[in-house]
Amino acid sequence: MSGVSPPPNRRLATHRLVPLLLLTMFVWHAAAQQVVLPATPDSVKFAVIGDNGNGDRPEYEIATLMAQAHERFPFDRVIMLGDNIYGGQSASDMVKKFSQPYKVLLDEGVKFYASLGNHDDPGHVRYPPWNMNGERYYTYTVKNVRFFALDSNKVDQKELAWLEDALKAAQEDWKICYFHHPLYSDGGTHGSSVDVRVLFEPLFVKYGVNVVFSGHDHIYERLTPQKGIYYFVEGASGELRKGDTRPSAMTAKAFDEDRSFMLVEIGGHTLFFQTTSRAGVVVDSGTIERQGRR
Amino acid sequence: MSLRMRMSGLILDYLVALPLGCAAALLWANTFEESYYRFAHAAAFAVNDVGIVFFFALITKEVAEATIPGGALHPWRRAAMPVAAAMGSVAVSVALYLSFAHYVGEYMLEDGWVVACAVDIPGSYVVARMIFGRHPAVPFLLLLAISADAIGLACIAVLQPIGNPRPPIGLGFMVIAIYGAFALRRAGAKNFWLYLAGPGLLSWWALYEAGVHPALALVPIVPFFPHGRRDQGLFEEPAPQAHDTLTLFERWWRLPVEGVLFFFGLVNAGVPLHGLEAGSWGLPIAALGRPLGIVAAVGVARMLGLHLPARVGWRDILVVGAIASIGLVFALFFATAVMPPGTMLLELKMGALITLTGAVVAAIAARLLRVGRFAH
Numbered sequence: 001m002s003g004v005s006p007p008p009n010r011r012l013a014t015h016r017l018v019p020l021l022l023l024t025m026f027v028w029h030a031a032a033q034q035v036v037l038p039a040t041p042d043s044v045k046f047a048v049i050g051d052n053g054n055g056d057r058p059e060y061e062i063a064t065l066m067a068q069a070h071e072r073f074p075f076d077r078v079i080m081l082g083d084n085i086y087g088g089q090s091a092s093d094m095v096k097k098f099s100q101p102y103k104v105l106l107d108e109g110v111k112f113y114a115s116l117g118n119h120d121d122p123g124h125v126r127y128p129p130w131n132m133n134g135e136r137y138y139t140y141t142v143k144n145v146r147f148f149a150l151d152s153n154k155v156d157q158k159e160l161a162w163l164e165d166a167l168k169a170a171q172e173d174w175k176i177c178y179f180h181h182p183l184y185s186d187g188g189t190h191g192s193s194v195d196v197r198v199l200f201e202p203l204f205v206k207y208g209v210n211v212v213f214s215g216h217d218h219i220y221e222r223l224t225p226q227k228g229i230y231y232f233v234e235g236a237s238g239e240l241r242k243g244d245t246r247p248s249a250m251t252a253k254a255f256d257e258d259r260s261f262m263l264v265e266i267g268g269h270t271l272f273f274q275t276t277s278r279a280g281v282v283v284d285s286g287t288i289e290r291q292g293r294r
Numbered sequence: 295m296s297l298r299m300r301m302s303g304l305i306l307d308y309l310v311a312l313p314l315g316c317a318a319a320l321l322w323a324n325t326f327e328e329s330y331y332r333f334a335h336a337a338a339f340a341v342n343d344v345g346i347v348f349f350f351a352l353i354t355k356e357v358a359e360a361t362i363p364g365g366a367l368h369p370w371r372r373a374a375m376p377v378a379a380a381m382g383s384v385a386v387s388v389a390l391y392l393s394f395a396h397y398v399g400e401y402m403l404e405d406g407w408v409v410a411c412a413v414d415i416p417g418s419y420v421v422a423r424m425i426f427g428r429h430p431a432v433p434f435l436l437l438l439a440i441s442a443d444a445i446g447l448a449c450i451a452v453l454q455p456i457g458n459p460r461p462p463i464g465l466g467f468m469v470i471a472i473y474g475a476f477a478l479r480r481a482g483a484k485n486f487w488l489y490l491a492g493p494g495l496l497s498w499w500a501l502y503e504a505g506v507h508p509a510l511a512l513v514p515i516v517p518f519f520p521h522g523r524r525d526q527g528l529f530e531e532p533a534p535q536a537h538d539t540l541t542l543f544e545r546w547w548r549l550p551v552e553g554v555l556f557f558f559g560l561v562n563a564g565v566p567l568h569g570l571e572a573g574s575w576g577l578p579i580a581a582l583g584r585p586l587g588i589v590a591a592v593g594v595a596r597m598l599g600l601h602l603p604a605r606v607g608w609r610d611i612l613v614v615g616a617i618a619s620i621g622l623v624f625a626l627f628f629a630t631a632v633m634p635p636g637t638m639l640l641e642l643k644m645g646a647l648i649t650l651t652g653a654v655v656a657a658i659a660a661r662l663l664r665v666g667r668f669a670h
Contacts, residue, residue: 120401122401195335197328
């Protein structure tokens with residue numbers, strides 16, 4: 001028989017492509033479950049999402065990946081960096097944009113601790129699943145880590161005084177702050193919120209804040225330490241501005257091709273982090289050694 | 295187009311010092327941003343809570359003088375229609391502002407609704423004089439602007455008090471301050487420093503205690519200053535021979551207020567020209583609704599029996615509405631009064647600056663409608 005067989009070179013190509021395809025599928029599958037963190041039993045484990053609540057398919061896909069990751073990396077809390085709900089803020093919106101996508105995690109007892117963004121309804125400080133207890137800013141402790149959820153939309157003297165007192169009183173090894181507007185960002189749409197930086201940063205430096213998480217720019221970015229503090233931007237857990245990063249000298253790693261979320265683990269004096277894309281690929285990971293007390 | 299008026303120092307300062315301050319702020323905030331915001335935050339109290347007291351005092355002086363015989367705002371009963379127009383302006387502006395904030399999903403901006411009430415008194419006056427000359431539409435606009443700002447300030451005082459208000463204590467101090475000013479006036483005191491050092495200071499503290507912005511401290515005190523028998527004209531240079539307390543007060547404070555206006559622009563107008571969200575358009579869009587609100591309110595008021603001033607028609611009212619869309623200084627002031635530092639405040643400030651384009655809209659409207667200087 002002749003005439004129907006592919007030419008020899010084409011046959012060769014097919015011969016090579018099949019195992020390559022299988023290998024890719026295997027790697028893809030493995031990556032979807034991939035957790036590169038140590039997941040030691042006594043460590044503090046949490047996930048980070050920002051600018052997530054649009055109720056669109058990508059938000060659900062990220063939430064599914066988080067649920068899968070939770071099986072291997074049993075984080076007990078998720079910190080939310082603001083713009084937790086876009087558009088309508090009704091009860092049905094809260095279901096569609098929050099409780100439905102994260103249902104698996106909520107059912108497994110994972111707690112969400114929110115900060116609010118400019119698109120959030122200020123009244124949602126009283127939304128029980130976000131554990132804000134009616135406050136725009138609040139603090140809580142998990143083992144040797146003290147978290148500070150702040151309001152960067154409206155930074156009044158009362159908040160600054162509260163923050164200074166809370167930071168001063170904190171005795172934990174790690175001080176982690178999170179809020180919506182990034183003090184440093186290479187996002188092309190918004191960039192650094194310098195007006196907020198001059199208010200928060202002096203306190204962060206003075207009282208030895210270790211790591212800061214923010215959203216607002218719809219990208220993922222890890223920045224080089226600024227005045228000794230590590231900054232992350234995770235504003236792409238639902239929304240995305242593809243190609244929006246404008247790399248600069250302060251960019252350590254950026255990812256703006258797809259949605260993402262972060263997993264963080266703190267054990268002793270080491271913080272481990274990984275950022276996973278919607279494709280299940282770890283796009284950034286590393287460790288941070290706790291800075292000395294300033 | 296010439297501005298055929300003997301402009302007072304206040305208006306000249308407004309036209310020179312304030313834009314200079316705003317321009318410097320925009321340049322600084324978009325080049326050396328960190329140093330700018332550090333400066334702006336540090337200087338905000340001195341400028342917005344103390345220095346600007348004297349700008350509002352000079353505005354009050356003009357308004358107080360304008361209500362005496364011969365003044366543009368005399369008698370007060372003329373105010374009924376402009377007050378009605380102001381209510382329409384405020385209602386539509388606030389509704390549009392809130393609708394827009396809701397539409398773009400920036401719910402955090404909703405707390406700034408009161409800024410949509412603000413009408414820039416000196417700015418709108420200058421534009422009105424340029425368009426209308428000495429037409430009765432000008433005092434109509436002024437009364438409208440004063441009323442709209444008064445509504446806004448009342449809303450701030452009642453709904454969004456500052457700090458930890460203690461209204462009874464504030465009210466007590468205010469009664470003493472006003473009585474003090476009244477007693478000085480009755481005793482024939484002519485030195486304005488006496489009014490400032492006693493009742494003025496007490497009034498500042500009273501407002502602070504009451505949770506009302508202390509920038510208005512001299513507003514209830516200035517009307518007690520001894521003044522001339524007849525008004526020289528709103529925002530016009532006082533006669534050289536005038537030596538009444540109000541005139542001396544204006545002459546002494548002209549230069550310091552020039553500095554205050556420059557610093558007010560410098561401290562408050564610095565906004566990033568890139569990176570703000572759609573919420574920045576909330577105030578300009580609210581301002582666009584003002585002519586509609588004013589026309590509607592005037593229509594209702596006429597049905598209820600109120601009258602428009604002579605020679606003021608519907609086309610004039612529309613142009614007055616467009617002029618009243620300028621929020622600038624008053625919108626910046628309202629914004630800093632109701633919104634703490636942060637991105638929301640920057641968006642409001644940007645919106646306040648954009649409302650300056652209301653002057654261009656008003657000029658185009660006047661030309662299209664053949665109003666004022668464009669009538670012939």
